[in-house]
Amino acid sequence: MERPQHYRFHNGEKAGLPFSDAEYEARLAGLRAIMADKGLSACVFTAMHNIAYYSGFLYCAFGRRYALVVTAAESVTISAGIDAGQPWRRSHGDNITYTDWSRENFWDAVKTVTGTGGTIGIEGDHLNIQEMARLQAFLTPAATVEVHQDTMRQRMMKSPAEIALIRAGAAVADVGGYAIRDAVKAGVREIDVAMAGRDAMELEIARRFPDAEYRDTWVWFQSGLNTDGAHNPVTGRVLQRGDILSLNTFPMISGYYTALERTMFVEEVDDASLAIWNANVGAHELGISLLKPGASCAEVTQQINAFFAERDLLQYRTFGYGHSFGVLSHYYGREAGLELREDIDTVLQPGMVISMEPMLTIAHGQPGAGGYREHDILVITEDGNENITGYPYGPEFNVVG
DSSP states (O other), rough: OOSEEEOOOSSOOOOOOOOOOOHHHHHHHHHHHHOOOOOOOOOEOOOOOHHHHHHHHOOOOOOOEEEEESSOOOOEEEEEGGGGTHHHHHSSEEEEEEESTTTTHHHHHHHHHHHHSSSEEEEETTTOOOHHHHHHHHHOOOOEEOOOHHHHHHHHHHHHHHHHHHHHHHHHHHHHHHHHHHHHHHTTHHHHHHHHHHHHHHHHHHOOOTTSSOOOOOEEEEEGGGGGSSTTTOOOOOTTTTOOEEEEEEEETTTEEEEEEEEESSSSOHHHHHHHHHHHHHHHHHHHHHHTOOHOOOOOOOHHHHHHHHHHHHHHGOOOOBBEEEOOOTTBOOTSSSSSTTTTBOOOOTTTTEEEOOEEOOOTTSTTTTEEOOOOEEEESSSSSEEEOOOOSSHHHEEEO
């Protein structure tokens, strides 16, 4: 029996995607305008965020290779045989399945769409050295051109359909936040509180999106010393009266990440901690007021820096004050051109979606020790912003248990 290198396994009917066919065609039209401007015959995307953005398909690699190939006429996902017909059902456009019989079957499948000798757009921030060598060997391109900055700029501007999905995600994050608040008590473990928030969000996503795929929603709930970093994993630490807490809920809906993050305390908060917490809340409110069309990321950052410096707290800041939302996750994707940092000059425009999330970390053993962080999601409008996060911040609501 002669086994194929690749084939089309269009098994079953197309499933409902996160967005309409018209939405995906509009995104592809924007990409093809980039391709025409750069003289590209095809783009070969390998990163999860661009594949998901242009096709709706979010792959699970497990060591295998995946791609989306876009030409002037075609949009084709390339997926591994282990996934059978799911990539075709869950993607806009065509799909080719490659087999495991040879490690080079993936690039041979890509070549059936791109042809050889063309000018190929690539993601220079994702395609590793080994895969770049294989691309060169199989596609023999006349040239390769990096397009990841161009696609990032396209993704930064959200369509109404994207904003609607992000808005729903923010509401789901609030549901997780309230479930966590209800679960916080002295004597329970971080992991127990985290599971309560995660389960509440999973159920809410399933209620709101009955035709979606469900995966990757999670909670980072930290206490005491474990609050010092924004991305510290959950542990089995038992909560105690007076502990500082960090509530972080992260619903994932079809590759779209949203977040709610709040400082909390168990039953009581001491004066030193309260002063730092109130200062961080003040920075949060200032930052929200600054997010409007025409403001640059660097300008917003400098003004919040000045707020903290006036209070002798700037040295406790740990990272930038916010970032873009859309197709992203903790293991893929980031619109690095829209982050609230000193070295980002991007000017805010209506249709962008960005967080405000100042954080101060006071070292263990000092008065007010712990990590303080508030996080809201803002949609930039024609004359300001709309805050789509509903869960309250600050001491009045978040001293709990």
